[in-house]
Amino acid sequence: MSKRQGSSAIVIGAGMAGLMTARVLSDHVEQVRILERDRLPEDAIPRSGVPQGRHAHVLLAAGQWVLDGWFPGLADELRAEGAVPLDAGGLVWRQGGASWTASDLGSCALSMSRPLLETTVRRRLLRQRPNVVITDETAVDSLVLENGRVAGVQVDGAQHRTGLVVACSGRHTRFLDLLAERGFPAPDVSAVGIEMACGTRVVPRLPDDVARAVAVEVDDPAQSHRMGMMVPAEGNRWIITLGSFHDDAPPIEPAAYEDFARCLPSPLIADVLARTEALTPVLTYRMSTSRRRHVERLDRTPGGFLVLGDAICSLNPLHAQGMSSAALQAQALSRAIARHGLTSPHLARAFYRQAATVVDAPWRLAAAVDPCTSGPESAGTGLINRY
Ligand SMILES: Cc1cc2nc3c(=O)[nH]c(=O)nc-3n(C[C@H](O)[C@H](O)[C@H](O)COP(=O)(O)OP(=O)(O)OC[C@H]3O[C@@H](n4cnc5c(N)ncnc54)[C@H](O)[C@@H]3O)c2cc1C
Incomplete structure (x- = not known):
């Protein structure tokens, strides 16, 4: 992929979605800058901007495969840092009474803390992609809107201009609300209690x-x-x-x-x-709800701006899908940019449609697991539960 001279992108948030988004953007633009409000620790320790990082995290096979493709040798590096290889029969699942299975997670399955995964991927990204920089202790306050396009971000009153802003700022992201205040439609939200x-x-x-x-x-x-x-x-x-x-x-x-x-x-x-x-x-x-913002239904979005990761869909953690969903969304972003180009007015619609396809299956599963969930039953719930 040839990079457009002078093109740049800003990613808001250095969580797993932000790191993976920066990785794919580095194939398409000259310079990618991640802005993160936390101070990023050298060591693999939890940080306040990712409070869920203190809890057990499992990276599903889909996420692992995508990461291995972007960062060859990552699994060896994680193992060297102490990640634990899971043998055949590594996953024990018991559900009520006698039913249980021991599943082979495949030869590459590794178990570790979420901070170890994030720090190792972050180090790898910076080492492997010299056109990516991370600026920590930098909270993005707002977006710069010009002629119906997002032209950059605002930090402490200063403008940082760029060709594309991708908000990977998590479940509680404010940027879609900011756009709604500036006259753009807000996405429909589905929430399952x-x-x-x-x-x-x-x-x-x-x-x-x-x-x-x-x-x-x-x-x-x-x-x-x-x-x-x-x-x-x-x-x-x-x-x-x-x-x-x-x-x-x-x-x-x-x-x-x-x-x-x-x-x-x-x-x-x-x-x-x-x-x-x-x-x-x-x-x-x-966590009160699994929540999905239906960005794919938006009929008008500003050019130069996308959201990705938990900002689109954050799920009941029982199913361990969030990081893998973000990895597949980042892959979809890469395909959409390759097809439409970074500044195309069609990019948001194309990406959001593909991201919706990624999110549909885990959302149905998370929304269907009855009786953990409350609220109106989504289509197909009975069938999925019987399965
Ligand atoms: C209890 C729990 C357990 C989970 N277990 C699993 C699991 O086993 N497997 C799995 O795949 N997923 C799991 N998940 C989901 C997973 O943690 C997320 O889906 C995944 O981390 C992707 O998140 P993200 O990068 O989109 O957002 P986040 O991880 O929330 O990262 C957002 C980042 O943006 C930064 N930020 C926010 N606002 C700004 C701003 N204005 N300016 C600059 N930076 C900003 C934050 O500081 C943070 O670094 C679990 C979730 C929970 C709650």
């Missing part, structure tokens, strides 16, 4: 701990919605996330937290909690 609450503890992982690497345990959905996930992470640690829906939050008091784990279909997670001192208190997170 989940009232999810989770609590996470990090505990040491001992050599004789359970052989299988990832455990997902879901209580009998007919009785309750409690779930637990235990993923191995760098530094010989387990990240244990217990969760539930509709205000049945895991307690933060350690003994009660362990009792909550005892409600799961097997004692696997509770036993690990019982036999060791945790390294952290119970860290909590709440």
